[in-house]
Amino acid sequence: xxxxxxxxxxxxxxxxxxxxxxxxxxxxxxxxxxxxxxxxxxxxxxxxxxxxxxxxxxxxxxxxxxxxxxxxxxxxxxxxxxxxxxxxxxxxxxxxxxxxxxxxxxxxxxxxxxxxxxxxxxxxxxxxxxxxxxxxxxxxxxxxxxxxxxxxxxxxxxxxxxxxxxxxxxxxxxxxxxxxxxxxxxxxxxxxxxxxxxxxxxxxxxxxxxxxxxxxxxxxxxxxxxxxxxxxxxxxxxxxxxxxxxxxxxxxxxxxxxxxxxxxxxxxxx
Amino acid sequence: xxxxxxxxxxxxxxxxxxxxxxxxxxxxxxxxxxxxxxxxxxxxxxxxxxxxxxxxxxxxxxxxxxxxxxxxxxxxxxxxxxxxxxxxxxxxxxxxxxxxxxxxxxxxxxxxxxxxxxxxxxxxxxxxxxxxxxxxxxxxxxxxxxxxxxxxxxxxxxxxxxxxxxxxxxxxxxxxxxxxxxxxxxxxxxxxxxxxxxxxxxxxxxxxxxxxxxxxxxxxxxxxxxxxxxxxxxxxxxxxxxxxxxxxxxxxxxxxxxxxxxxxxxxxxxxxxxxxxxxxxxxxxxxxxxxxxxxxxxxxxxxxxxxxxxxxxxxxx
Numbered sequence: 001x002x003x004x005x006x007x008x009x010x011x012x013x014x015x016x017x018x019x020x021x022x023x024x025x026x027x028x029x030x031x032x033x034x035x036x037x038x039x040x041x042x043x044x045x046x047x048x049x050x051x052x053x054x055x056x057x058x059x060x061x062x063x064x065x066x067x068x069x070x071x072x073x074x075x076x077x078x079x080x081x082x083x084x085x086x087x088x089x090x091x092x093x094x095x096x097x098x099x100x101x102x103x104x105x106x107x108x109x110x111x112x113x114x115x116x117x118x119x120x121x122x123x124x125x126x127x128x129x130x131x132x133x134x135x136x137x138x139x140x141x142x143x144x145x146x147x148x149x150x151x152x153x154x155x156x157x158x159x160x161x162x163x164x165x166x167x168x169x170x171x172x173x174x175x176x177x178x179x180x181x182x183x184x185x186x187x188x189x190x191x192x193x194x195x196x197x198x199x200x201x202x203x204x205x206x207x208x209x210x211x212x213x214x215x216x217x218x219x220x221x222x223x224x225x226x227x228x229x230x231x232x233x234x235x236x237x238x239x240x241x242x243x244x245x246x247x248x249x250x251x252x253x254x255x256x257x258x259x260x261x262x263x264x265x266x267x268x269x270x
Numbered sequence: 271x272x273x274x275x276x277x278x279x280x281x282x283x284x285x286x287x288x289x290x291x292x293x294x295x296x297x298x299x300x301x302x303x304x305x306x307x308x309x310x311x312x313x314x315x316x317x318x319x320x321x322x323x324x325x326x327x328x329x330x331x332x333x334x335x336x337x338x339x340x341x342x343x344x345x346x347x348x349x350x351x352x353x354x355x356x357x358x359x360x361x362x363x364x365x366x367x368x369x370x371x372x373x374x375x376x377x378x379x380x381x382x383x384x385x386x387x388x389x390x391x392x393x394x395x396x397x398x399x400x401x402x403x404x405x406x407x408x409x410x411x412x413x414x415x416x417x418x419x420x421x422x423x424x425x426x427x428x429x430x431x432x433x434x435x436x437x438x439x440x441x442x443x444x445x446x447x448x449x450x451x452x453x454x455x456x457x458x459x460x461x462x463x464x465x466x467x468x469x470x471x472x473x474x475x476x477x478x479x480x481x482x483x484x485x486x487x488x489x490x491x492x493x494x495x496x497x498x499x500x501x502x503x504x505x506x507x508x509x510x511x512x513x514x515x516x517x518x519x520x521x522x523x524x525x526x527x528x529x530x531x532x533x534x535x536x537x538x539x540x541x542x543x544x545x546x547x548x549x550x551x552x553x554x555x556x557x558x559x560x561x562x563x564x565x566x567x568x569x570x571x572x573x574x575x576x577x578x579x580x581x582x583x584x585x586x587x
Contacts, residue, residue, distance in 0.1 A: 048349055051349035169577070
């Protein structure tokens with residue numbers, strides 16, 4: 001990768017770096033929240049299935065962190081485990097807790113929230129990946145091809161849950177609608193590039209925020225229509241923009257847990 | 271083969287015994303004596319539910335795993351355990367059909383304390399070294415007891431075990447890799463594994479069960495050997511474990527936390543200090559260090575998700 005690094009202008013490299021951190025941190029946190037569900041899903045078959053999705057997502061995060069390592073940003077494991085909250089660029093949506101309670105005790109996780117967050121997030125990831133396959137940064141375009149193959153199954157999985165639960169009991173519908181509201185509150189920064197918007201868009205790294213939002217809505221429309229609902233509006237301005245390092249307490253707690261062992265000795269081999 | 275419907279119970283039993291003596295596999299819909307069915311139900315539902323409960327102690331270390339690759343590895347490992355649970359509970363469910371019981375009933379039996387789970391999964395996992403040690407030695411012990419049943423007379427269980435054992439070998443390698451990294455690491459990392467071994471030693475000895483029923487009042491080993499579900503006794507399996515793992519443990523520079531432990535060349539057996547079997551009796555009555563906490567977690571997540579299962583059932587009906 002050093003040959004690629006040599007030809008990148010400082011501005012271009014900064015834009016790529018920023019985008020890669022957004023993609024890496026998104027999947028890393030999304031997978032982390034998924035991994036907290038392990039052993040606690042509504043039935044055993046689902047436990048096995050959604051764990052595969054969490055593993056794939058952790059694999060995707062690893063690919064992006066490795067691309068950053070290749071760009072000379074430091075060790076992938078350091079980037080994943082040691083960066084402080086204010087340097088994290090994930091969407092606030094991915095850092096949110098799964099529900100009340102700590103995973104080491106007896107948490108009351110909300111499966112409706114898991115389904116809605118996962119479905120909406122995965123659809124957003126899908127439109128990004130479709131665009132990234134034409135990215136001007138070749139290593140990222142190549143990574144996107146690999147991610148895309150796995151996303152097909154993730155989409156199918158979450159869409160099935162989404163439609164089923166919204167077509168079932170009144171209790172399920174109520175919980176799902178509450179979850180949609182909660183997820184959409186945090187959806188404002190999912191398609192944001194934060195303060196790097198101009199740099200990321202003008203370098204042909206990925207489509208514009210507006211274009212991706214439109215694609216997301218267009219892809220969601222038939223699914224919502226099939227269950228007699230309308231696609232919810234994406235908030236214009238995010239309450240807190242994770243892309244610029246604005247995060248909730250949930251992220252602070254997540255980072256302290258996920259790096260607990262690694263921080264004992266970041267130089268050691270684990 | 272004579273017609274089953276015209277045979278007396280004695281003739282059916284005689285034919286059944288002949289079949290298993292001949293190495294034939296018994297299938298789910300075949301006639302089987304009640305004692306055999308009950309032994310299988312107990313063994314397989316306990317095995318299945320232990321896989322499910324066994325996901326919990328390791329799961330505690332999944333989010334904390336200390337690198338991207340360890341996070342990936344341990345997630346896949348715990349997922350496999352859930353998958354084994356699923357496979358085994360399906361086998362148990364078929365055996366339970368004549369009693370009109372299903373997986374939901376097994377969960378309730380677990381919550382009521384009627385269905386036990388394996389002693390090792392009642393223990394605390396205190397450090398990252400425990401996550402490695404569980405993979406290395408607990409799964410290593412499981413490989414020994416389960417390969418002993420690969421030829422089980424009950425076909426569906428034997429086939430499930432084929433796959434499970436293949437994956438357990440991978441788990442033991444996953445655990446060994448974690449332990450090796452720590453063993454080659456800093457003094458603190460080395461101390462972590464010794465500490466884990468000290469805390470897990472008794473539980474590992476107990477894993478194979480007491481040598482005879484004199485210890486705890488009951489033992490399934492006699493009936494399972496009689497019906498060719500397994501071949502070796504608890505003590506033989508424990509000795510196999512020592513044969514395989516004592517040299518490996520020592521080669522990592524670790525100390526066995528039993529100063530009396532030695533190999534008796536004359537009798538070709540390991541001599542060791544018995545674990546506290548009264549503690550074992552407490553553990554299998556769900557009075558171990560983490561028994562109630564783990565049961566609570568399983569129960570609360572099961573109840574918390576009841577609306578999801580109701581919603582799915584409603585869309586099927």
